Amino acid sequence: MGIIRDTLRDKVADGLSACIGCRECLRACPVAPPGLRIADLNHWTAGDAPLAASAPIPTPVSPAPAATEVVAVADAAISSPAPPAAMVARLAEECFQCGMCVPVCPSGLERDAMVLWLKSRLTPRPAEYDASLRRRGPAQTVGEKVGVTVHNLLHRGRLGSLSRHVDKRSLQPADTLFFFGCNIFSTTGMGEKILAIADYLKCRYEVLGGLSSCCGWSSYLSGDLDGAGEMMSHLAGRIAKVAPKEVITPGSECYAALSRIAAVHRTPFTPVTVASWLRRNLHRFPLRHFPGTMTFHDACHSSRKLGEGEEPRRILRQLGALVEMRRFGDDAPCCGHHQFGVNPAQVEALRADRLAMARDAGAARMVVECVRCQESFAPGAEAAQVEVLSLVDLVYDLLPSGDRPQARPVHFAPPVQKGDQIPIEGM
Amino acid sequence: MNYLIAGFGPAGAHAAAAIRECDPHGAIHIFSAERHPFYFRAALPHYALGHIDRDGLWAFPAGETERLGLRHHPVPLVAIDTARSVARDAGGGEHPWDRLLIACGAAPSAIGCPGESASGVVHFDTLDDAERVRALCGEGGGSPPREGGGSPDGRAIIAGGGARALALAWVARRLGMDVLLLVPEERLAASLLDAAAAMLLFRRLTDDGVEVRLGQHITGVEHARQGGATAPASGSIVVTGDGRHHPCRWLGVGTDGAPGSPLAVSAGLPEGAVEVNARLETRLPGIYAAGDVCSVREGGESLRSGGWLAAVTQGRVAGLNMAGGDATYQSSHYYHATTLYDLPAVLIGACDAAGDAAVTTHPRGPDYRRLVFRKGALIGAVLLGDRRHAAVLRRAIELQVDVRGYELQMLRTDVDLNRLLRPSGEYHLY
Numbered sequence: 001m002g003i004i005r006d007t008l009r010d011k012v013a014d015g016l017s018a019c020i021g022c023r024e025c026l027r028a029c030p031v032a033p034p035g036l037r038i039a040d041l042n043h044w045t046a047g048d049a050p051l052a053a054s055a056p057i058p059t060p061v062s063p064a065p066a067a068t069e070v071v072a073v074a075d076a077a078i079s080s081p082a083p084p085a086a087m088v089a090r091l092a093e094e095c096f097q098c099g100m101c102v103p104v105c106p107s108g109l110e111r112d113a114m115v116l117w118l119k120s121r122l123t124p125r126p127a128e129y130d131a132s133l134r135r136r137g138p139a140q141t142v143g144e145k146v147g148v149t150v151h152n153l154l155h156r157g158r159l160g161s162l163s164r165h166v167d168k169r170s171l172q173p174a175d176t177l178f179f180f181g182c183n184i185f186s187t188t189g190m191g192e193k194i195l196a197i198a199d200y201l202k203c204r205y206e207v208l209g210g211l212s213s214c215c216g217w218s219s220y221l222s223g224d225l226d227g228a229g230e231m232m233s234h235l236a237g238r239i240a241k242v243a244p245k246e247v248i249t250p251g252s253e254c255y256a257a258l259s260r261i262a263a264v265h266r267t268p269f270t271p272v273t274v275a276s277w278l279r280r281n282l283h284r285f286p287l288r289h290f291p292g293t294m295t296f297h298d299a300c301h302s303s304r305k306l307g308e309g310e311e312p313r314r315i316l317r318q319l320g321a322l323v324e325m326r327r328f329g330d331d332a333p334c335c336g337h338h339q340f341g342v343n344p345a346q347v348e349a350l351r352a353d354r355l356a357m358a359r360d361a362g363a364a365r366m367v368v369e370c371v372r373c374q375e376s377f378a379p380g381a382e383a384a385q386v387e388v389l390s391l392v393d394l395v396y397d398l399l400p401s402g403d404r405p406q407a408r409p410v411h412f413a414p415p416v417q418k419g420d421q422i423p424i425e426g427m
Numbered sequence: 428m429n430y431l432i433a434g435f436g437p438a439g440a441h442a443a444a445a446i447r448e449c450d451p452h453g454a455i456h457i458f459s460a461e462r463h464p465f466y467f468r469a470a471l472p473h474y475a476l477g478h479i480d481r482d483g484l485w486a487f488p489a490g491e492t493e494r495l496g497l498r499h500h501p502v503p504l505v506a507i508d509t510a511r512s513v514a515r516d517a518g519g520g521e522h523p524w525d526r527l528l529i530a531c532g533a534a535p536s537a538i539g540c541p542g543e544s545a546s547g548v549v550h551f552d553t554l555d556d557a558e559r560v561r562a563l564c565g566e567g568g569g570s571p572p573r574e575g576g577g578s579p580d581g582r583a584i585i586a587g588g589g590a591r592a593l594a595l596a597w598v599a600r601r602l603g604m605d606v607l608l609l610v611p612e613e614r615l616a617a618s619l620l621d622a623a624a625a626m627l628l629f630r631r632l633t634d635d636g637v638e639v640r641l642g643q644h645i646t647g648v649e650h651a652r653q654g655g656a657t658a659p660a661s662g663s664i665v666v667t668g669d670g671r672h673h674p675c676r677w678l679g680v681g682t683d684g685a686p687g688s689p690l691a692v693s694a695g696l697p698e699g700a701v702e703v704n705a706r707l708e709t710r711l712p713g714i715y716a717a718g719d720v721c722s723v724r725e726g727g728e729s730l731r732s733g734g735w736l737a738a739v740t741q742g743r744v745a746g747l748n749m750a751g752g753d754a755t756y757q758s759s760h761y762y763h764a765t766t767l768y769d770l771p772a773v774l775i776g777a778c779d780a781a782g783d784a785a786v787t788t789h790p791r792g793p794d795y796r797r798l799v800f801r802k803g804a805l806i807g808a809v810l811l812g813d814r815r816h817a818a819v820l821r822r823a824i825e826l827q828v829d830v831r832g833y834e835l836q837m838l839r840t841d842v843d844l845n846r847l848l849r850p851s852g853e854y855h856l857y
Contacts, residue, residue, distance in 0.1 A: 003852040011818075017739040018764065021467025021486055023479045038467070038479075043488040084488065102857055107469075107735070108764030108773055108814055110857060260854040263845035305856050307815065307841055 003264075005120075005225045012117045015109040016042050025101035025111040030333060030350055031094040031343075033087040040084035041091070045114050050123035051089055092118035093126050093342050097221045098300050098334030119223030129222045132340040136182060136214040137231040148211050155185055162191050167210030174206040177244035177269070179258065181235075182218075183251050184209030188374045190250050193396040194274065200403045201281055206242045213238055215257035217301075221338045232257055236265040250274040250392060252299035252370035253338075259306060273302050275312040275369045278395050282315060285398040290320040295363035297325075297354065297377070298332035299370035312369050312391055319394055325357040335376035351377055355384035367391060428453035430749060431514055431524040433504040433690055434531035435459035436468055437735055438718030438742035440486065442528050445746025447495045453750070455497050458516055459531075462501040463554055464492060469735045471557040472594045476601055484554065503531070507694035509711055526713050526749040529691050529701055530742060533719040534684035538586050542648030547663035548678045551595045560595070563677045564602035579674035581605050584665050585681050586645050588615045592681025593628075593768045596637055599679065607673060608632065609643040609665070611682070616767055618683070619774060621797065623790035624811045631770050644668040648678055686731060688720050702729055705755040707745035715749055717741035723758050734763040760825055764817065771810075773817045776824040778807035786834050796838055803831040815840040818855035823847050 019042055026032040026041075044051065092115055101111035139145040148167070156163040162184055178198065180191045191209065198205055216231025239247060239261065247258050247269050258271035296312055303309035309329060316322040327333060333354055336347035355377060358366040365387045368374045374390050381388040396404065430446055432439045435457050443455050466484045474484050492499065504522075506515040513521050535552050537543065549563060550556045564583070583599040585592050588610030599606050614625035615632070632639050647666040662676040686700035694711055696702075701716040702724055703709055709716055718738035722731040732741070740756060747754040763774045782799035794812030798805060798820075804827045808820045820837070823830060828847050836842050845854050 007853045007855075014736075014762075017743075018736040018762075020469035020735050021479070021484065022470040022473040023483055024473065027478060037483050037485075037488070039483075039486055039488045039491075043491070099856075106764075106766035106771070108771065108817055110818070256856065259843055259845070263843060263849060264852050264854055266849075301856075306843075 002226075002229070004220070004229045008113055008117050008120070008225065011110055011113040012045060015111065015114045016046055018107045018109045020107050022106060024104040024106065028100045028104045029091075029095075030098065030100065030336075031091065031096070031339075031346060033090050036087045036091060037084065041088055044085060044088040045118055049121065051092060051118055051121040052085065053089055053093065053122060053124060053126065088118065089122065091115060092122055092223075094339060094346065095119065096334055096336050096339040096347075098336075099305055100331075100333070103330050116221070116223060120225050122223060125223070126340070126342055128341045129224075133219055133222055133224070136211050136219065137216060137227065138212050138234045151211065159184070160192055161195070162207075162209070165207040165209045167212045171208065171238065171241045172206050173241075173243050174204055175245045176203055176205040177239065177242045177247045178205055178207045179213075179215070179239075179247050179249040179254060180207065180209035181249075181251065181254055182209075182211050182214045183254065183371045186371050186375060188371055188378070188390065190371050190374070190390055190392050193392050194248075194250060196399065196404060197278070197392070197395060200399050201284060206244070208235075208238055208242070215251070215254045215261075217253040217257040218338060220257075221253065222340060232261055233265070236261045236267050239269065240267050244269050246270045246272045246277075248272045248274055248277045250369075250371045250390075252301040252303070252372065255308075256301040256306060273308050273311065273369065275302075275315065275391055276308065278391055279311045279315050282318060282395075285395060286400065287318060287398065290365075290394065290397075292364035293321045293323050293362055294319075294365045294367050295323050295325050295358050295361050296328070297335075297358070297366055297368045297373055298329060299368065299373050300334050302369060304330055304332060312367070315391055315395070316367060319398075323361045323363055325354075325361045325363075327357060335373045337372040337376045347376075348380070351380050352384065355380055355386050355388075358386045359384055365389060367394065428750075429523055429525045430455045431504070431522055431527045432457045433459075433514075433527070433529050433688075434718070434720075435461070435465050435499060436530060436532055436718060437465075437486075437738040438530035438532075438745070439528065440465040441739045441742035442530060442715075442717060442746030442749065443497050444495060445743045445752075446750045447497075449747060449750035449752055455495070456500060456522060457497055458500045458502060458504045458514075458522075460501075460503040460517075461553055461555070464499060466554060468553075471551065471554065472598045474554070475557040475561045475598045477561075481554075504690055505693070507690060507714070509694050509714070512713070524713070526715065528742075528745055528749060529688055529709075529714065529716040529720055530718045530738075530745075531688050531690060531720055532684075533686050534688070536587070536591060536680045536682045536684050538645050538680055538682055540645050540647050542650070542663075543680070545648055545650050545663060547650065547676070548648060548680060550680045551591055551598075552684075560598060560679065561602070564599060564604055579662065580676050582607060582675045583677055583679055584609060584663075584673055584675040585679040586611075586665075587681035587683065588612050588641075589618060589681070589683040590616065590765060590767060591683055592679075593632075594766075595679045595681045596632070597766075597768050600635060600637060604676070605636070605638075607638045607640070607675070609645060609667065609673075610639065610641045611644050613642050615639070615641075619767070619772070620809065620811065621779075623787060624795045624797070624809060626790065627792075627795045627811055628767055628770060632768055635768070637768075640667075645678075684719075686720060686722065691716065691720070700729070700731055705757070706748045706753075707741055707756060708748065715745040717745040723756055725758050730758045730761075732758055732761050732763070734765065736762060736764075762821055764814065767811070770812055771814045773808070773810040773814045775809075775817070775821050776805070776807040778809045780807055782806055784834065786838055788838050794840070798834065798837055800830070800834060803829045805830050805837070813840050815857065816844045816855075818857055819844040819848060822851065822853060822855070826851055 021038045095115045099112045135147045216228040220228035377388045465486045467486045502516045504514045505517050583604040584607045585596050615628045649664040663678050665673040691701045700722040703716050703721050707715045722729045744754040744756045782801045784800040787797045797809040799807035805823050
């Protein structure tokens with residue numbers, strides 16, 4: 001469990017030494033407060049001391065310019081009156097770990113890891129984080145167990161056939177394991193469609209889902225390093241009971257967690273994105289071309305950080321006309337999901353901007369791979385006049401109607417406003 | 428205790444901070460030729476392009492110099508008297524020392540030919556140089572590359588083929604100049620890259636519109652006296668060894684300065700790179716050296732590391748030892764990530780060692796990597812273009828992981844190499 005913290009501490013020490021101060025990371029960052037100096041950011045990043053939560057700073061909601069654009073930084077924009085510590089804390093709170101800062105760094109340092117280190121020291125932790133993340137992972141206390149039970153009772157009803165997989169105790173050995181974790185409660189209905197596709201393919205599988213089997217990566221991205229380590233260890237044990245050859249997941253962050261578990265724990269399985277699984281089996285579906293033009297939104301972890309961005313595109317090229325947005329691949333902006341509602345107006349602006357890019361590209365549909373991206377973009381789709389759907393939705397539509405269970409109504413919450421209670425992710 | 432530090436770059440500044448960690452009361456005096464406080468020297472290309480302003484260039488947070496109790500003298504040290512333990516600055520002032528650090532960097536860039544000091548010749552070593560480059564490029568800072576129309580007024584000539592020249596070429600190109608790069612060696616970045624990697628870099632420059640001529644020595648620089656089609660309205664004419672005359676608006680000197688320092692020689696140390704042991708001690712008691720000025724003697728070999736990270740690390744080790752600590756610098760853990768022109772490059776460990784096996788990607792591929800192995804362990808790596816897995820490769824070298832059977836897989840960027848680190852329990856996303 002301490003390895004995550006130790007690895008991060010080493011990365012921070014290396015990064016502080018290697019930083020040449022070019023500020024490219026902050027120029028690429030969609031949430032960096034204007035005027036934040038690298039010297040101050042580095043100064044506060046060093047060490048283990050708690051970092052006081054930030055004082056309010058007026059933050060422009062317009063997205064940052066593309067990393068590839070050359071834009072002179074006006075002197076006026078630099079002279080912010082906010083104290084450096086407050087700006088650093090603000091960055092730590094609002095950073096959603098998209099990693100846009102990493103490829104632009106000429107010294108190859110991982111600024112996202114350095115900001116994660118800051119997040120782990122935020123005192124107190126932003127209330128929005130814990131409102132979003134509480135009750136995940138193996139329940140430790142009686143109160144947590146009661147909370148999870150009540151939660152499951154309340155939500156099982158709308159999960160249909162998926163409900164039998166929620167936090168189930170008995171797991172059967174299988175070569176294929178579908179891992180949904182807390183995404184089993186996703187309002188996208190992605191889990192149910194995936195299992196319908198698997199049934200069509202006559203795949204023998206086991207399913208792992210529920211709050212207790214959360215992969216922990218969201219907690220990791222919030223700076224709860226020890227909690228994340230516990231969740232990953234717990235999940236590794238659950239996966240070992242199934243002894244699968246491959247673990248397939250529709251969550252981009254879950255894919256990162258599974259990759260880590262496969263590499264670190266002695267559980268010999270291959271993590272697979274749902275896109276890779278679908279692409280591998282695409283020849284087994286009655287293929288057809290979808291009308292209109294589609295574009296693809298890259299998910300941060302599976303596509304940008306772990307280099308799986310080509311698989312979804314191979315599917316889309318077979319199913320219709322694919323166009324790229326102005327920013328794609330390594331330059332694709334994040335949906336902002338893992339800001340956990342700290343600055344809703346900022347994230348909504350980023351999402352609206354992304355949907356506008358899809359529209360500007362002439363795409364009628366913006367296809368996503370990750371369940372989190374779909375949840376993030378779908379509420380604004382109608383206003384943007386762009387349909388947001390997942391790869392799973394597309395492939396599911398290929399199935400003969402008799403193989404498609406009756407779809408549950410899909411509901412997306414309206415954009416969150418500051419001060420709203422943030423629901424547990426996936427609920 | 429009286430500490431004297433020659434140079435206020437990364438090595439000198441981090442040495443000062445390390446000294447203060449161990450010795451809260453000692454007097455720390457820093458001498459440098461520049462009047463500016465410690466700044467991010469390696470960010471000068473970004474400063475020249477307007478990506479950061481002057482305030483953003485200072486590498487210490489506000490008040491740090493005072494908090495550390497450093498006294499900055501904007502005058503260089505020029506001589507060391509070891510018998511009296513006194514150093515003399517360029518103004519004639521004498522300063523006693525108990526411990527002295529030579530951290531004044533490599534010698535300034537130079538091409539060593541007549542006319543080098545003419546007005547149209549600019550270097551790229553300091554903050555003031557960067558401002559001059561920006562001024563010489565004229566308006567249009569931050570604009571995308573445009574063609575200078577082939578006229579001498581729109582052309583910059585840059586001498587050198589190393590990291591500094593490539594950075595200057597990148598800046599000039601981004602600021603809208605036509606760029607002719609005159610490289611004395613037979614390949615680009617000859618001290619960093621092998622021939623295949625250098626060819627990839629060559630292709631990148633020419634694709635971006637930079638004219639590159641290899642094996643070209645500058646023999647003279649003349650002041651242009653008239654404008655017109657063949658000479659700039661004001662600027663220089665660069666003469667190369669083959670007798671050709673190249674008119675340009677300005678000549679940028681990007682040759683890498685030779686290691687060594689007259690200051691070290693004045694103390695009785697040999698010419699060339701100042702040799703130190705792993706504790707960063709010279710052979711003279713109480714005198715240390717760190718950064719680009721030195722080479723570290725380790726295992727019978729004398730190795731120059733170079734780069735910002737090495738300077739920071741060496742400065743810290745030297746500072747700790749100057750204040751009575753016991754720290755060592757391991758050049759085998761050398762890690763240098765940089766950008767050559769606009770291509771990411773990473774050099775790790777003994778990347779130019781022979782080893783007992785080496786594998787490389789196809790030389791005409793879009794990216795390049797070379798991995799060197801010894802006794803089943805990775806000992807060095809060069810990545811150019813795609814630097815995915817650099818963190819894993821670095822840790823594999825540091826942990827001396829047995830990678831037998833994985834050599835070819837390690838060349839691929841689409842394989843998760845984290846499994847190599849399983850015994851350590853680490854996981855690296857990038």
